[in-house]
Amino acid sequence: MEGDEGTRLRETAERLALTLAQGGMQKTTARVMTALLFSRQETMTAADLCEELNISSGAVSSAVKQLIPTGMIERVPAPGSRRDHYRFREHAWATLMSSQNEMLAVMGDAAAEGIKEAGADSVAGRRLHEMQDFYAFMRREMTALIDHWREQYDAGR
Numbered sequence: 001m002e003g004d005e006g007t008r009l010r011e012t013a014e015r016l017a018l019t020l021a022q023g024g025m026q027k028t029t030a031r032v033m034t035a036l037l038f039s040r041q042e043t044m045t046a047a048d049l050c051e052e053l054n055i056s057s058g059a060v061s062s063a064v065k066q067l068i069p070t071g072m073i074e075r076v077p078a079p080g081s082r083r084d085h086y087r088f089r090e091h092a093w094a095t096l097m098s099s100q101n102e103m104l105a106v107m108g109d110a111a112a113e114g115i116k117e118a119g120a121d122s123v124a125g126r127r128l129h130e131m132q133d134f135y136a137f138m139r140r141e142m143t144a145l146i147d148h149w150r151e152q153y154d155a156g157r
Contacts, residue, residue, distance in 0.1 A: 009038055009040075010038070010052075012038065013031075013034040013035060013037065013038035014031070014034070016030075016034045016037075016038075017030035017031045017033070017034040018030075020033070020034070026063070026066070028053075028055060028059045028060075028062065028063050029062070029063040029066045029067060031053050031055070031063075032049055032053065032060060032063035032064065032067065032073075033063070033067055033072055033073065033088075035049055035052050035053055036049075036073055036086060036087060036088040037088045039088075042087060043076055043078060043085035043086060043087045044085065044086055044087070045081075045083045045084065045085055045086070046060045046061065046064070046083070046084060046086075047083065049086075064086060070095075070096060070099065071089060071092060071095035071096060071099060072088065072089060072092045072095075072096060073086050073087065073088055073089060073092070074086065074087060074089045091150065091153075094146050094149060094150055097142065097146055098142075098143075098146055100142065101139055101142055101143060104135050104138050104139040104142065105135075105139060107131070107135045108131075108132050108135035108136050108139065111128045111129070111131040111132035111135065112128075112132055114128040114131075115128045115129060115132065
């Protein structure tokens with residue numbers, strides 16, 4: 001990035017990375033993710049990320065290994081280059097939220113198992129019923145919400 005504008009953009013990316021790290025993401029992983037998100041380039045190589053962030057190739061490799069399975073970034077071919085290129089995925093946020101549905105299902109299943117063990121009419125059973133109902137609701141609504149967003153976003157392109 002060049003000049004004051006590039007510096008301000010990098011500072012904005014670093015602030016987001018810090019927020020993500022405070023929320024539990026590893027700091028280097030957050031920095032790599034935000035570098036790709038805020039990049040003016042379509043793709044970046046590991047060497048680009050090392051230079052931009054002043055981190056080691058091992059740190060970039062570890063971050064990439066964490067980010068690719070989440071659907072936030074992807075490895076892409078670069079004609080004429082032997083290096084791996086990475087980019088922030090299109091619809092990454094929807095993909096991330098969709099993967100949260102798996103956690104919602106796990107929580108709902110845990111509540112159902114708890115109800116079975118504790119009994120539906122017990123104190124624990126009543127609390128677990130609320131938990132089960134909440135996660136079932138969130139799962140239904142999240143799926144519909146993500147689908148609606150995708151339709152609206154794609155229509156506006």
